Amino acid sequence: MIKILVPLFIVLVACGGDDGPKPGEPTTVVLWEFGGVPGLRDWVQQAVEDFNASRTDIQIELEFRDWATQRESLISTTIVGDGPDIVRVHHKYSVEFGELGGLYPLDNFPDFPQVKERILDNVWELVEYEGKHYGLPVTMLPFVLAVNTDIMAKKGLEIPETWEEMLALGPEFAGTGVDLFTMPGGVNLDTAYRFLPLLYKAGGRVFNDDWTKAAFNGPAGLAALEFLIEMKTKAYMPAASAAYAFDENAAHWSTGRAALSIEGPWWQDTVHGNYGFDLKNLALAQVPRPAKPLEKNESRTLLDVIMMSITGYSKVPNEAWEVIKTLDLNDPVWLNPNPKMGGIPTLKAAYAEGVQSDYVDLQQLAEAGANGLGWPGHPAITQIQRYIADAVNMALTGTMSPKEALDFAAEEVNEVLLDY
Amino acid sequence: MRFYLTTNTDNLRRNLLPYYFLLPAMLVLVVIIIYPVFSNIAMSVYKVKLFRGAGDEFVGLANYAKLLGSRTFVNSIWSSVRFTLYSLPVAFVMGLGMALIFNEIKKYRPVFTGFLLVPWAIAPVVTGYMWRWLFHDSFGLINYALLSLGIIDANIPWLAQPDTAVGAVVVANVWRFMPYITIMLLAGLQGVSTELYEAAHVDGANIIERFFHVTLPQLKHVIGVVFLFATIWMVNDFALIFIMTEGGPAKATQVVPITVYRIAFEHLRLGKGAAAALILLVFLLSMSMIFIRVLFREERKKSNAG
Secondary structure, eight states: OOHHHHHHHHHHTTOOOOOOOOSSSSSSEEEEEEOHHHHHHHHHHHHHHHHHHOSSSEEEEEEOOOOGGHHHHHHHHHHHHOSSEOOOOOOOHHHHHHHHBBBOOOSSSSTTHHHHHHHHHGGGGEETTTEEEEEEEEEEEEOEEEHHHHHHHHHHOOOOHHHHHHHHGGGTTTTTOOOEEEOOOOSSSHHHHHHHHHHHHOOOSBTTTTTBBBBBHHHHHHHHHHHHHHHHTHHHHHHHGGGGOOHHHHHHHHHHHHHEEEEEHHHHHHHHHHHHOGGGEEEEEEEOBBBBBSSSOOOOEEEEEEEEEBBBBBBHHHHHHHHHHHHHHHHGGGSOOOOGGGEOOBBBGSSTTTOOOOOOOHHHHHHHHHHEEEOOOOOOHHHHHHHHHHHHHHHHHHHOOOHHHHHHHHHHHHHHTOOO | HHHHHHHHHHHHHHHHHHHHHHHHHHHHHHEEEEEEEHHHHTTTEOOOOOSSSSEEEEEETTTHHHHOOOOOHHHHHHHHHHHHHHHHHHHHHHHHHHHHHHHHHTTTHHHHHHHHHHHHHHHHHHHHHHHHHOOOOTTHHHHHHHHHTSSSSSSGGGGGGGHHHHHHHHHHHHHHHHHHHHHHHHHHTTTTHHHHHHHHTTTTTOHHHIIIIIIIIHHHHHHHHHHHHHHHHHHTOOOOHHHHTTTTTTTOOOOOOHHHIIIISSSOOOHHHEEEEEEHHHHHHHHHHHHHHHHHHHHHHHHHOO
């Protein structure tokens, strides 16, 4: 029996919980990097090495993770109550995991008001839930119109500002083998991400004012979907767009097969880096809106934010905050908007006069960023995005009319909202 | 008396010995099959709340009622049945044809068989991506070939229309399953006695008659097993379809496993997801029972008669 118990005891001791650093040893802060683009990964790697070399009190343990697995990772670590100290994730998780105690409110830090002051005001609402802020917004991804200026110039066309102007350009493209517009319209969340900027531009919103019912099936949503369907039926956009995921849409646009697409700051790096698209033919503009607003809300565009969050179960929140400030607030990389970082910075100083940037049409991105509105911070937002994507896909394939598709999705969303 | 007791204990030990050897395997079975199934059954009658710490809410059969009343779930059952009904006969006929051809090849048969296994050996995710790009409207090889041959005059958006998307996933599935069917039937064919063919030949049976009266009856059991396994695998298939279409367009290829995944892991409705998985399990068990009953009907009759 002793032969069994002694090794077992040794194994148990070896697997025992870590009670933190011993006196004189540095505190380890574990960082899970869900950042997707290669430029950001390279920078993080270097920044962590520099940090670890310069500090004796804190050491960062960096782990790269797949962007697509962030929700699953947060779910499992939150249930277990153990995992990384810091995560770089999408802002929509601030509500879902803030509510569950999976993320740490930054308001607890005494210098939070000074940090908050340095970041653009409108992005804070995206990481806020019940008055607390669950992440430092680091980069923002406003949705804009990506334009192939070569195609437009050859046809002598101006960039459209309204849906009506856009539809009027259609006949110039029909039957030419080049589409006026393309979008990922398959059964994936990218589809919902292309519908929402149009909904917001038309003054629509996802929910009603008190978030008790879906509102995306109102006049603005219906008009936005009918606008897309009209472009599809008139062959102004590819018939296959109802199956496109992000990559296929990017390939279609980058190879000169379409003039316009609704994209964001990632587009420049994607089309140039992956498809060799000549950036002198790229221009960005605001997402077109209907000539007349269709609902009472302000016309805005969709905005996503990437945030750095401290997990709710971290044993070293103060050290984690120190790391976040050093890497994602004070590092000079955030002062110059850089297309390789996947998004534009949220620091006010990045938009000061005289700041140099390699971004094409940074001004358009900054304008969209300042005007942007995120997905509602609802704990079930991923499920709601799925229902909206399904509705757009149903309508694009002609399986349901736009009204039927949106009403069907709204019914499902209302059922979800009842649970909260 | 002492002698008697010892003998009795020895006998008991000897009788129990096989069960001791079975114990580890039984334990593994309990841990990896019995426990998850019962846990799943229990979960399916609850509304599972992962995080809130409020405990799970007992809802009885409400999850089942919701699922069976849901248009999406019922459609996904039909999608699974359609996917299997379209794929299996085509894959079987082609696999049988290939097996008959391979059975006639005497030289280098192992080499050809090795090549034949490639589609079956490739991971379904890779197969899915490969076929997704083959069916791509503007970059796909299929449209390019059809355009070059003058069969079509414009690109077909294969994966963007419900009917053609179903066809596309069926083609990819047939490509993947045919080698398995071929190998199984080839093994069956090699067990058919040549004397039966010679006897049929002497009786004046032509090649078609020999096929229907000798080959097929001799392959009956192998065919039954092939149908049983292929049905289970096809109804359970997730990766190939998910990679190719994600269940779209318009949910035309959203088979039950994709619906279960969406309910359980995207929407985090674990109770409802468990109920959906159990409905799938019951469906598959029923199919298997029918197959097994049909397959062993004659043996059962013989043993009853004996």
